[in-house]
Amino acid sequence: MPRPLKILNVVGARPNLVKMAPLLRAMKRHKEIETFLVHTGQHYDERLSDVFFRQLEMQLPDANLGVGSGSHAEQTAEIMKRVEPLLLRYRPDLVVVVGDVNSTIAVSLTAAKLGIRIAHVEAGLRSFDRSMPEEINRMLTDALADYMFVTEECAIENLLREGRPRERIYFVGNVMIDALHQSLPLSQSSKIGDELGLVNGGGWQRFAMLTLHRPSNVDSVETLHGLLEGIVAVAEEIPVIFPVHPRTKEKLDSSKVAAHPRLQLIPPLGYLEFLSLMSHATMVLTDSGGIQEETTALGVPCLTLRNNTERPVTISHGTNQLVGTDPAKIMRAAQDVLENGRKPGRLPPLWDGKAAERIVETILTITEM
Numbered sequence: 157m158p159r160p161l162k163i164l165n166v167v168g169a170r171p172n173l174v175k176m177a178p179l180l181r182a183m184k185r186h187k188e189i190e191t192f193l194v195h196t197g198q199h200y201d202e203r204l205s206d207v208f209f210r211q212l213e214m215q216l217p218d219a220n221l222g223v224g225s226g227s228h229a230e231q232t233a234e235i236m237k238r239v240e241p242l243l244l245r246y247r248p249d250l251v252v253v254v255g256d257v258n259s260t261i262a263v264s265l266t267a268a269k270l271g272i273r274i275a276h277v278e279a280g281l282r283s284f285d286r287s288m289p290e291e292i293n294r295m296l297t298d299a300l301a302d303y304m305f306v307t308e309e310c311a312i313e314n315l316l317r318e319g320r321p322r323e324r325i326y327f328v329g330n331v332m333i334d335a336l337h338q339s340l341p342l343s344q345s346s347k348i349g350d351e352l353g354l355v356n357g358g359g360w361q362r363f364a365m366l367t368l369h370r371p372s373n374v375d376s377v378e379t380l381h382g383l384l385e386g387i388v389a390v391a392e393e394i395p396v397i398f399p400v401h402p403r404t405k406e407k408l409d410s411s412k413v414a415a416h417p418r419l420q421l422i423p424p425l426g427y428l429e430f431l432s433l434m435s436h437a438t439m440v441l442t443d444s445g446g447i448q449e450e451t452t453a454l455g456v457p458c459l460t461l462r463n464n465t466e467r468p469v470t471i472s473h474g475t476n477q478l479v480g481t482d483p484a485k486i487m488r489a490a491q492d493v494l495e496n497g498r499k500p501g502r503l504p505p506l507w508d509g510k511a512a513e514r515i516v517e518t519i520l521t522i523t524e525m
C-alpha cells in the first residue's frame with residue numbers, strides 16, 4: 157500500500173474550529189489521508205474552544221501548543237517557536253490553515269521556511285484596510301500558500317492582482333456554510349430561546365442579535381460607547397441579545413455600559429445555541445466576518461457595524477449591508493428592517509454545503525502531481 161498523505165491541520169481561534177470541522181470530516185472519508193490536528197491554544201476558554209469541539213463532533217487535537225493570549229508579536233512568535241519542532245517531527249506533506257487569525261499566519265510562516273507545502277482555506281479575501289490585524293494575516297498567508305481555496309469569486313481577482321498564479325487558485329465554496337448545513341437541524345432543538353424569554357406561546361418573538369469584537373470597535377471605550385448608543389436605540393424597539401466576547405467584556409467591565417432593560421448581555425454562546433438564535437433573529441448586528449456569511453446563508457438581515465467588508469458577496473448576493481459605526485445610521489438601518497423586512501438575498505455560488513469535499517478531492521489530485 158502506498159504511504160498515506162500526511163496532512164497537518166491547524167486551528168487556533170473559535171471561527172477556525174467551525175471551518176475545520178467539515179474539512180476533517182471530509183478528510184476522514186478518504187483512507188489515503190492521515191490527519192493530524194494542532195490547536196495553537198490562541199483561544200483556550202471552555203466557551204471559545206471546548207464547547208465547539210463537542211458540538212461540532214470534532215476529534216480532539218493531537219497536540220495543543222497552549223500559547224494563550226499576548227500581544228500580536230508575542231502570540232505569533234510563541235506559536236512559531238512551539239510549532240516548529242512539531243512540524244520537524246511529524247513532517248507533513250501538507251499543512252492546512254484556515255481563515256485569518258494570528259495562528260494562521262504563524263504556522264504558515266513556520267511551515268514555509270521548512271519547505272512544507274501550505275493550503276490556505278478562505279484565501280483571497282481583502283478588506284483593503286491594513287489597520288485590521290486580519291488583513292495583514294490574510295495577505296501574508298496568501299503570499300506563502302501553495303494552494304489557495306476561495307469562497308467567492310472576487311477573491312480570485314484579489315489574488316491575481318497580487319501576482320499569485322491562477323493555476324494554484326481553486327474556487328470551491330465556503331466550509332463555514334458546510335458546518336452550518338450540518339448543524340442547523342441540531343440547533344433547532346436548543347432551548348436557548350426559551351431560556352432567554354424569546355419564545356412565548358410556542359412562537360419566537362422579534363429580537364435582534366449583537367456581536368462586537370473587532371479591535372477598532374471595542375478597544376477604545378469612546379467608540380464602544382458610541383456604538384452602544386445606537387444599539388440602545390434599537391433596544392427601544394425590540395430585545396437585543398448580546399453574547400459578549402472576552403475582548404469586549406474587558407472593556408465593558410472597565411467602563412459604564414449604556415444599560416437598557418431590553419439589551420441583554422450574556423456570556424459567549426456555543427455554536428448550536430448561537431445558530432438557533434441567529435436563525436430566528438429579526439436581524440443581526442455584528443462586526444464579525446463569519447456572521448456576515450452565515451446570515452447570508454440563513455437569509456437573515458445583517459447590519460455590519462464596519463465601514464468595509466472583505467466578504468463583498470454577502471452584500472452583492474446576500475442580506476448584508478454595511479452600516480458603519482454612527483449611532484444614528486445604525487438606528488435608521490434597524491428601523492428600515494423592522495418596517496420593510498429584509499432586502500432580497502440569494503445564496504452565493506457554491507455555498508451548497510459541499511466545499512470541504514471539493515477541497516479534499518482537489519488536494520488529492522494536486523498532491524499526486
Ligand code: UD1
Binds near residue numbers: 406
Ligand atoms: C481573534 C482573531 C480574530 C477573530 C476572533 C474570533 C487574531 C488577530 N484575531 O480575535 O480575527 O475574529 O479571534 O473570536 O487572531 N481571551 C480570553 N479567552 C480566550 C482567548 C482570549 O479571555 O480563550 C481574551 C484575552 O484577554 C485576549 C483577548 O481575549 O487578550 C483577545 O484574544 P485574541 O486571541 O488576541 O484575539 P480575539 O480578539 O479573540
